[in-house]
């Protein structure tokens with residue numbers, strides 16, 4: 727299976743329309759070179775541009791999803807289009823990841839469960855999703871998570887229990903915590919014996935320099951590909967059968983002991 731992770735720079739110097747067009751063109755360029763294309767978190771606004779979440783929020787029928795659906799079908803690829811600030815017509819805002827099929831259908835939407843910011847920013851401006859989401863592709867089953875979710879291993883165990891073999895994580899991860907990004911991506915791959923495809927942003931927005939360094943890790947924890955700090959299309963080939971082979975040859979997942987409860991004091 728071939729994947730392209732498009733690590734784009736998000737900056738206030740570029741309009742949302744221009745970035746959307748640039749990304750749609752980059753997705754189209756992956757035609758024939760990728761089966762799956764992955765974009766970062768909140769690339770219309772920037773993950774730390776809190777004041778823009780409300781003004782740039784869209785429904786899943788809005789201009790970003792419309793453009794990404796068309797780009798996916800033009801390129802004939804599965805497109806994980808990163809996340810958009812979603813305005814639910816019935817209620818609050820969500821940080822929602824969207825996946826389109828090669829015919830441009832919306833195949834899945836995942837509302838980020840763990841919101842970043844403690845008592846500020848995303849944590850107060852957006853509502854939390856409640857549902858785990860997997861997507862069946864012909865070659866593998868994707869498990870969806872977004873940025874800060876990477877710090878919560880129980881979410882990934884839930885995805886693995888639901889059949890996930892390839893964990894896809896769009897992000898807007900800051901340079902300041904880049905060491906955590908790489909370490910956690912490898913940890914999630916090793917402990918879940920799954921591929922991890924983690925796509926971040928480049929550049930600086932809202933005064934927060936971004937880490938870049940999108941990364942692809944195999945079920946043994948080996949880094950198959952890693953981007954630098956700037957804009958880059960990170961291309962990788964991987965064999966989805968390696969998940970079953972790793973789980974077979976080193977069956978640690980079978981040794982899980984569930985329901986341990988709380989420690990005795």
Ligand SMILES: NC(=O)CCC(=O)C(=O)O
Nearest residue numbers: 773842873874898900903
């Ligand atoms: N957008 C995010 O979720 C940022 C997460 C982050 O900065 C961290 O976990 O560290």
